[in-house]
Amino acid sequence: MGRLVMKFGGTSVANIERIQNVARHVKREVDAGHDVAVVVSAMSGKTNELVGWAQQTSALHDAREYDAIVASGEQVTSGLLAIALQALGIQARSWQGWQIPIETSDAHASARITGIDGSELIKRFKDRREVAVIAGFQGIHQESGRITTLGRGGSDTSAVAIAAAIHADRCDIYTDVDGVYTTDPRVVPKAQRLDKVAFEEMLEMASQGAKVLQVRSVELGLVHNVPVFVRSSFVKPEDIDPHGTPPGTLICSEEEIVESQVVTGIAFSKDEAQISVRRIEDKPGVAASIFGPLAEANINVDMIVQNVSEDGRFTDLTFTVPASDFTRAQDVIAKAKDKIGYERVDTATDVAKISAIGVGMRSHAGVAARAFAALSERNINIRAITTSEIKFSLLIDAAYTELAVRTLHTLYGLDAKT
Amino acid sequence: MGRLVMKFGGTSVANIERIQNVARHVKREVDAGHDVAVVVSAMSGKTNELVGWAQQTSALHDAREYDAIVASGEQVTSGLLAIALQALGIQARSWQGWQIPIETSDAHASARITGIDGSELIKRFKDRREVAVIAGFQGIHQESGRITTLGRGGSDTSAVAIAAAIHADRCDIYTDVDGVYTTDPRVVPKAQRLDKVAFEEMLEMASQGAKVLQVRSVELGLVHNVPVFVRSSFVKPEDIDPHGTPPGTLICSEEEIVESQVVTGIAFSKDEAQISVRRIEDKPGVAASIFGPLAEANINVDMIVQNVSEDGRFTDLTFTVPASDFTRAQDVIAKAKDKIGYERVDTATDVAKISAIGVGMRSHAGVAARAFAALSERNINIRAITTSEIKFSLLIDAAYTELAVRTLHTLYGLDAKT
Numbered sequence: 001m002g003r004l005v006m007k008f009g010g011t012s013v014a015n016i017e018r019i020q021n022v023a024r025h026v027k028r029e030v031d032a033g034h035d036v037a038v039v040v041s042a043m044s045g046k047t048n049e050l051v052g053w054a055q056q057t058s059a060l061h062d063a064r065e066y067d068a069i070v071a072s073g074e075q076v077t078s079g080l081l082a083i084a085l086q087a088l089g090i091q092a093r094s095w096q097g098w099q100i101p102i103e104t105s106d107a108h109a110s111a112r113i114t115g116i117d118g119s120e121l122i123k124r125f126k127d128r129r130e131v132a133v134i135a136g137f138q139g140i141h142q143e144s145g146r147i148t149t150l151g152r153g154g155s156d157t158s159a160v161a162i163a164a165a166i167h168a169d170r171c172d173i174y175t176d177v178d179g180v181y182t183t184d185p186r187v188v189p190k191a192q193r194l195d196k197v198a199f200e201e202m203l204e205m206a207s208q209g210a211k212v213l214q215v216r217s218v219e220l221g222l223v224h225n226v227p228v229f230v231r232s233s234f235v236k237p238e239d240i241d242p243h244g245t246p247p248g249t250l251i252c253s254e255e256e257i258v259e260s261q262v263v264t265g266i267a268f269s270k271d272e273a274q275i276s277v278r279r280i281e282d283k284p285g286v287a288a289s290i291f292g293p294l295a296e297a298n299i300n301v302d303m304i305v306q307n308v309s310e311d312g313r314f315t316d317l318t319f320t321v322p323a324s325d326f327t328r329a330q331d332v333i334a335k336a337k338d339k340i341g342y343e344r345v346d347t348a349t350d351v352a353k354i355s356a357i358g359v360g361m362r363s364h365a366g367v368a369a370r371a372f373a374a375l376s377e378r379n380i381n382i383r384a385i386t387t388s389e390i391k392f393s394l395l396i397d398a399a400y401t402e403l404a405v406r407t408l409h410t411l412y413g414l415d416a417k418t
Numbered sequence: 419m420g421r422l423v424m425k426f427g428g429t430s431v432a433n434i435e436r437i438q439n440v441a442r443h444v445k446r447e448v449d450a451g452h453d454v455a456v457v458v459s460a461m462s463g464k465t466n467e468l469v470g471w472a473q474q475t476s477a478l479h480d481a482r483e484y485d486a487i488v489a490s491g492e493q494v495t496s497g498l499l500a501i502a503l504q505a506l507g508i509q510a511r512s513w514q515g516w517q518i519p520i521e522t523s524d525a526h527a528s529a530r531i532t533g534i535d536g537s538e539l540i541k542r543f544k545d546r547r548e549v550a551v552i553a554g555f556q557g558i559h560q561e562s563g564r565i566t567t568l569g570r571g572g573s574d575t576s577a578v579a580i581a582a583a584i585h586a587d588r589c590d591i592y593t594d595v596d597g598v599y600t601t602d603p604r605v606v607p608k609a610q611r612l613d614k615v616a617f618e619e620m621l622e623m624a625s626q627g628a629k630v631l632q633v634r635s636v637e638l639g640l641v642h643n644v645p646v647f648v649r650s651s652f653v654k655p656e657d658i659d660p661h662g663t664p665p666g667t668l669i670c671s672e673e674e675i676v677e678s679q680v681v682t683g684i685a686f687s688k689d690e691a692q693i694s695v696r697r698i699e700d701k702p703g704v705a706a707s708i709f710g711p712l713a714e715a716n717i718n719v720d721m722i723v724q725n726v727s728e729d730g731r732f733t734d735l736t737f738t739v740p741a742s743d744f745t746r747a748q749d750v751i752a753k754a755k756d757k758i759g760y761e762r763v764d765t766a767t768d769v770a771k772i773s774a775i776g777v778g779m780r781s782h783a784g785v786a787a788r789a790f791a792a793l794s795e796r797n798i799n800i801r802a803i804t805t806s807e808i809k810f811s812l813l814i815d816a817a818y819t820e821l822a823v824r825t826l827h828t829l830y831g832l833d834a835k836t
Contacts, residue, residue, distance in 0.1 A: 016474045050494065056434045057498050058505035065504075068512050069497035072490035076468065079487035080475050086483075087476035094486050098516070099563055145517055 002169040003035040003125070007136065007159035010044035011176045012233035013077050016084075023084035024237035025174065026131060030090055032242045035125035037132040037166060039159040040081055042073025063108035067138070067149045071097070074135035074155070082133045092131040095121075097138035097147065102158065104139035104148045111148035112216075113139060113157065118165035125166075134162060153214035160217040164224035171226050172248075173213060174233035179249035180205070180212050182414040183266040187402050190415040193247070194264065198254040198359050201264045204391045208267035208355040218251065227252045254359055262360035262367055263412035268405050270352045270398050272302070273326035274383065275319055277333065279343035282315040289340045290317065293332045299325045303353065303393060305384045314343075318384050320395060323349060351383060352401040355393040356408055367412075368392040374411045380404050420587040421453040421543070425554065425577035428462035429594045430651035431495050434502075441502035442655035443592065444549060448508055450660045453543035455550040455584060457577040458499055460491025481526035485556070485567045489515070492553035492573070500551045510549040513539075515556035515565065520576065522557035522566045529566035530634075531557060531575065536583035543584075552580060571632035578635040582642035589644050591631060592651035597667035598623070598630050600832040601684040605820050608833040611665070612682065616672040616777050619682045622809045626685035626773040636669065645670045672777055680778035680785055681830035686823050688770045688816050690720070691744035692801065693737055695751065697761035700733040707758045708735060711750045717743045721771065721811055723802045732761075736802050738813060741767060769801065770819040773811040774826055785830075786810040792829045798822050 006029065008022050022038075029036050041047075050070045054061050078094035085092035097104075100121070104111035124130040136155025139148050150157050156173060163171035178193065180202065185191040197205070199222035206215045212230055221228045231248030240246055250256075280286050287306070294301055303320045321329045326349060333345055361367050368387060371394070375382060380403065384395040396404055409415060424444060431437050440456075447454050459465075468488045472479050496512035503510035515522075518539070522529035542548040554573025557566050568575050574591060581589035596611065598620065603609040615623070617640035624633045630648055639646045649666030658664055672678075698704050705724070712719055721738045739747045744767060751763055779785050786805060789812070793800060798821065802813040814822055827833060 016471060019475065053434060053494070053498055054501060057437065057501045060505075061501040062504055062511075065497040065500045065512055068500075068514070069494050072493045075490045075493070076471070076487050079483040080471055082483045082486075083472060083475045083479045086480055087478075094483055096486070096565075147514075 005163040005171040007039040040077040046073040071138040078135040098140035102139035106141040110151040116165035156214040156217035178232035263358040274348040276346040352398040423581040423589040425457040458495040464491040489556040496553040516558035520557035524559040528569035534583035574632040574635035578638040596650035681776040692766040694764040770816040
């Protein structure tokens, strides 16, 4: 007897047959005695169709209207799943974001959840054992009364936020992979599924290019301490032992992981562009003069490397941006040239970022140094390095991505034994 | 300078190009200085797709979930049209039924509008000249907070109800025909478009099988005295003279029609089934014992003919039901046999109903008698007759439908002169 949130993504609800399959997954948990809230995405392809229509109508479309259009996808799935559950004899009703309500900021198309009132859902668990089928990805900005959406992948965030609001014991994310791997198995066939991973590690892995979960949902799991379990939605519900431990990865607090590896996973991203601003006057406020305008333009700057200047007068500053923002970032820097005061800008787009992540790094010295040596042996040139408490990232030529990932995966003992 | 509601159906918003065409129609009226509220249906085919999914999920689906699913179609169109209007430089925003709110009963899938608060829309007309783009066909049941829909064709009803709520001067229904005709032009090529038709006449024509407008919307127009103008959405907006009188049919109060015909139009319906209950004991309450159970089963009974019994003991009762309800109606009558007390039931499904409609009948005697003579000359047998103040209906063998319609159309002088 517990309380569960179950989240199903677009491919898991792509057609009626799959929605009925999802209903059987839910029935399994209801039969096991759990209170269940289900969070669903739009049927796969639907969101793209809706976004396409909005863009076709006008390239510069009102984000408030975009949200009203796009949120309809989840609305449909929530109703269909409620019907599918009722057909299995389960009490169920659909909830749109504005009905609960899931309150958000007014940052349309990328709104943040500011509050969820879970009381009615909890009341219905108790009074009628009613399953709540909740449209993910959306909410309402109370002041304007308008529908908001949380941005791509937002249904993960909805799920974890709802889990926190209804005091769920766990949030199960059903997806098209059966868990979080040490790295992308398509690149490293010896990659292994992790049984457990710490929130902090998953945060780094998600933001470093592992696409299993939206970063924001992991943040919420960390803040509210909601264990998040990533598992496959393509297993037949009938094949799951309700009392056993299904395959998957539990994202949980560090304390619950008894034996942690030094390095838990290797993430990588090829969608990076490097911008180096050369011979900037080395004076206070120069970083702000560069990154201020970039932030205003909503460009996400990732790695930032600034060398101590040799002569105390000029310095070089290198940073990376998503490849999709590269042209805009160049424009911003060019326009701010007078204000920043630099000699020239060098750029590179054929670059990749490789990151090694593990909470064990906190207590182990020299972890990154071993990587430098191993990569050097393979003649892989490191363009830039950044480090944090539980991660280090290396910028290299994109051509070496796979080789570098495999090298580090082996180096840190992550290869499967077989 | 006035206030207009413009309603566009599914074929008029079937794709982005047509939505942009609709936006130009709206712009024309805004440029002419009008306050405009636009009511839109779902893109054609979308509602069928959504209904299909609901049925595929479970044949016996929860009407509340059905409504949540199906209402999403209009939500999408309203957002897209708002974007298309903004792209033309027009202030516009989308409104879902729950946002205005359009309050309805809780009869999900066929809810009735109980109230609309038009104050915010009017305020925005005044403050910002903002066009309201309203999702048709839907509302909210306030007590449960759930989305309702008005049933098929409900967007017409939404449009007229909104016109009443915002005190519009006129409600323009843009559709795939350019007005209301004296009869179906596919059956009678000499059918003519009517410039004006009285609400009462249109009510009879709509409920008698002319499919231009939903009956409920005409009722609302009559009650709130909102003139409804039926016109084509396929005329290019650029080809319309904003100061001229566009082609179409104005549905208005009788007083505004100076010179009225005795008969305004001929309607017909082939989707009829006839049920004759024979040798019923002729005592008080017998009609109630038949039509009570049919009403409970939600079967719409149309023509009812009861002859005065010859001997004062037994009578025959004939009525028609929609062909789709025929089997259910037979069941209901069979089950109530003991309570009603009859000898047998005769039925016919190959029947059609022909109606002649005109407010002028009130002041002209012998209008129906001329029809009986003309049909008899053509050897068309009349199975049953009902009359009202402004209409008479004849039940005939379906095979004679077209012949009978053409005969009456000519008889009452409705043929175009060419």
